[in-house]
Amino acid sequence: MPVTIRDVAKAAGVSITTVSRALNGYSDVGEKTRRKVTRIAEELNYRPSAVARSLVMNQTRTVGLLVSELTKERAGHYFMFQVLYGMHDRLAELGYDLILVSTTTARQRLVSYLDFCMERRLDGVIVMGIRLDDPYIQEVVDSPLPSVVIDLPLLSDHCGYVMTDNVHGAKLVIRHLAGRGHRKIGFVNGHSQAAVSRDRKRGYEEGLLQAGLGYDDTQVHEADFTLQGGADGLKHLLQCHPDMTAVFFASDLMAIGGLQYARELGIRSPEELAIVGYDDIELAEFSTPRLTTIRQKRSEMGMRAAEMVVAMMKDHATPQGVLLAPELVVRDTT
Amino acid sequence: MPVTIRDVAKAAGVSITTVSRALNGYSDVGEKTRRKVTRIAEELNYRPSAVARSLVMNQTRTVGLLVSELTKERAGHYFMFQVLYGMHDRLAELGYDLILVSTTTARQRLVSYLDFCMERRLDGVIVMGIRLDDPYIQEVVDSPLPSVVIDLPLLSDHCGYVMTDNVHGAKLVIRHLAGRGHRKIGFVNGHSQAAVSRDRKRGYEEGLLQAGLGYDDTQVHEADFTLQGGADGLKHLLQCHPDMTAVFFASDLMAIGGLQYARELGIRSPEELAIVGYDDIELAEFSTPRLTTIRQKRSEMGMRAAEMVVAMMKDHATPQGVLLAPELVVRDTT
DNA sequence: CTGTTAGCGCCTTCAC
DNA sequence: GTGAAGGCGCTAACAG
Numbered sequence: 239m240p241v242t243i244r245d246v247a248k249a250a251g252v253s254i255t256t257v258s259r260a261l262n263g264y265s266d267v268g269e270k271t272r273r274k275v276t277r278i279a280e281e282l283n284y285r286p287s288a289v290a291r292s293l294v295m296n297q298t299r300t301v302g303l304l305v306s307e308l309t310k311e312r313a314g315h316y317f318m319f320q321v322l323y324g325m326h327d328r329l330a331e332l333g334y335d336l337i338l339v340s341t342t343t344a345r346q347r348l349v350s351y352l353d354f355c356m357e358r359r360l361d362g363v364i365v366m367g368i369r370l371d372d373p374y375i376q377e378v379v380d381s382p383l384p385s386v387v388i389d390l391p392l393l394s395d396h397c398g399y400v401m402t403d404n405v406h407g408a409k410l411v412i413r414h415l416a417g418r419g420h421r422k423i424g425f426v427n428g429h430s431q432a433a434v435s436r437d438r439k440r441g442y443e444e445g446l447l448q449a450g451l452g453y454d455d456t457q458v459h460e461a462d463f464t465l466q467g468g469a470d471g472l473k474h475l476l477q478c479h480p481d482m483t484a485v486f487f488a489s490d491l492m493a494i495g496g497l498q499y500a501r502e503l504g505i506r507s508p509e510e511l512a513i514v515g516y517d518d519i520e521l522a523e524f525s526t527p528r529l530t531t532i533r534q535k536r537s538e539m540g541m542r543a544a545e546m547v548v549a550m551m552k553d554h555a556t557p558q559g560v561l562l563a564p565e566l567v568v569r570d571t572t
Numbered sequence: 573m574p575v576t577i578r579d580v581a582k583a584a585g586v587s588i589t590t591v592s593r594a595l596n597g598y599s600d601v602g603e604k605t606r607r608k609v610t611r612i613a614e615e616l617n618y619r620p621s622a623v624a625r626s627l628v629m630n631q632t633r634t635v636g637l638l639v640s641e642l643t644k645e646r647a648g649h650y651f652m653f654q655v656l657y658g659m660h661d662r663l664a665e666l667g668y669d670l671i672l673v674s675t676t677t678a679r680q681r682l683v684s685y686l687d688f689c690m691e692r693r694l695d696g697v698i699v700m701g702i703r704l705d706d707p708y709i710q711e712v713v714d715s716p717l718p719s720v721v722i723d724l725p726l727l728s729d730h731c732g733y734v735m736t737d738n739v740h741g742a743k744l745v746i747r748h749l750a751g752r753g754h755r756k757i758g759f760v761n762g763h764s765q766a767a768v769s770r771d772r773k774r775g776y777e778e779g780l781l782q783a784g785l786g787y788d789d790t791q792v793h794e795a796d797f798t799l800q801g802g803a804d805g806l807k808h809l810l811q812c813h814p815d816m817t818a819v820f821f822a823s824d825l826m827a828i829g830g831l832q833y834a835r836e837l838g839i840r841s842p843e844e845l846a847i848v849g850y851d852d853i854e855l856a857e858f859s860t861p862r863l864t865t866i867r868q869k870r871s872e873m874g875m876r877a878a879e880m881v882v883a884m885m886k887d888h889a890t891p892q893g894v895l896l897a898p899e900l901v902v903r904d905t906t
Numbered sequence: 907c908t909g910t911t912a913g914c915g916c917c918t919t920c921a922c
Numbered sequence: 923g924t925g926a927a928g929g930c931g932c933t934a935a936c937a938g
Binding site: 907908909910911912913914915916917918919920921922 | 924925926927928929930931933934936937
Binding site for chain 2: 928930931932
């Protein structure tokens with residue numbers, strides 16, 4: 239059994255109250271007493287119980303991270319890890335801890351993850367990698383538990399969001415390609431149950447129109463963000479449109495898949511086919527040829543999400559929709 | 573404020589104790605009472621407070637995940653994500669939650685992470701991605717807190733480990749290459765502060781000797797597990813040994829970096845240079861040409877770690893050293 | 907079978 | 923400046 243506040247009090251010859259006040263930096267404690275208590279606490283290696291404190295303070299200083307793509311499906315982690323990094327780091331700075339709440343656990347099948355959050359008395363939640371058709375997402379948004387969603391524009395009294403301006407990002411791509419003279423530009427999108435797919439497609443469409451190029455539905459292929467999906471997507475597009483000179487992929491992973499498929503066919507990039515990805519994962523800079531892409535500020539996304547939940551939790555801040563600016567990174571595939 | 577056990581008791585017209593017993597499935601409760609309590613609890617949407625329960629039961633049912641590579645350094649996540657997946661999944665099945673404890677947070681600079689675990693009253697810890705020279709790792713190993721370390725062979729009264737048999741894995745590689753007639757095989761290792769590097773190097777060395785090939789220190793280059801490191805490593809080796817016909821990289825990421833560097837130089841693989849990686853990350857199957865590598869059962873590593881801590885926590889099981897079998901996956905680069 | 911009593915470790919009025 | 927008392931929500935003996 240760890241040493242408790244009572245042990246410290248006894249050893250210091252003061253009351254429990256005094257120990258509590260001394261250690262928590264209250265001003266109404268004699269300087270001598272404070273020093274003594276501090277010293278004893280250190281000697282005894284006293285660690286105040288966060289559990290007991292949570293109970294009485296009615297807050298756990300813990301936020302849950304809801305992820306559904308924490309699964310075998312390996313597409314998301316290139317993107318998510320960096321977000322997680324920024325988020326966790328900022329949360330720690332602000333004095334909050336992060337607990338994982340996955341959709342795909344045995345337990346979650348019985349208890350919705352909102353229930354999980356209630357039981358653990360989490361102070362807030364950050365949601366990431368959740369699909370539009372997720373059965374529980376609405377429950378979270380509607381609940382009074384402060385929440386921030388990443389990559390899903392859900393806004394309510396207790397729910398904000400952080401995402402990249404994907405419409406703009408896709409437009410940047412098309413403008414770039416059109417500027418290089420491409421007239422026939424294909425698009426391999428992610429699955430339809432991601433808000434980012436919807437936005438990127440809209441950007442693609444609007445971009446084409448703005449560039450004076452017509453939009454043609456058959457030049458769009460819906461894949462699933464994976465390497466294989468990218469390869470398949472390109473294959474499909476090339477079958478319908480052998481004269482295509484550029485393809486925009488809704489993720490770097492898919493673009494790399496496409497790049498590899500193209501190489502197998504002996505199609506050279508960028509000479510015969512320009513290729514653009516999305517995300518700017520580390521590999522983008524390291525593929526051969528190096529991939530032109532749209533950079534998402536991933537760790538900033540995490541940080542912003544962290545800051546927002548914390549603001550909502552402690553200052554009752556109004557949730558907001560944060561749209562981060564994308565950035566075109568031109569490399570060798572265009 | 574959430575509804576408490578007292579609310580349920582009042583509404584059901586029974587004592588708090590009875591509610592507790594009814595809901596926790598004790599046998600000494602009347603069937604009618606139980607049903608009534610259960611119904612009321614459901615109607616009121618009662619969620620027992622895990623915090624209060626933790627306090628009185630003196631266990632949080634939470635394990636901490638200590639990671640230090642949850643940082644900007646992006647090398648580890650290809651490997652770690654899958655481990656995390658298996659670990660979290662199994663933990664959830666066993667009724668435990670996972671909380672993130674990173675080394676690189678502002679707070680951790682003041683408080684060692686063991687202190688963090690004590691404050692949060694974690695039941696156990698899993699450690700991953702920690703370097704041999706980490707200042708706090710020993711503290712964790714020595715502490716009475718049940719812990720399991722991944723990829724570091726630390727064994728003590730309260731600390732077990734899970735890792736792949738890296739010596740054997742590296743030997744498999746050399747045997748394979750030697751079997752294909754390679755006589756001069758280079759090795760690009762990871763950084764020296766990883767136990768796996770040490771083991772893979774030993775396997776490389778022993779493998780060479782067993783194959784009747786001499787070991788030559790200048791054929792080994794120490795890198796850092798990154799793409800760039802792999803490229804640099806290969807470059808360096810080729811400078812010293814232009815006649816080298818095969819190179820073994822201590823990670824797939826490095827191998828892919830090497831592969832790309834080779835392509836830039838116009839060196840074809842496997843014809844002119846055989847290349848083997850380690851880990852079997854998803855990209856290995858998708859590089860061009862597809863990478864021969866050693867598969868590590870990553871999600872199983874996570875599961876085993878989870879099972880071990882849980883066993884130690886609840887059954888006071890003796891910690892063990894688990895060595896998982898590696899597996900050679902032959903693809904196109906050899 | 908059910909209720910009463912006593913804490914778990916800590917913070918917070920309220921007296922002194 | 924310091925201490926005593928009460929309670930956060932729950933479980934665990936111990937009586938009946």
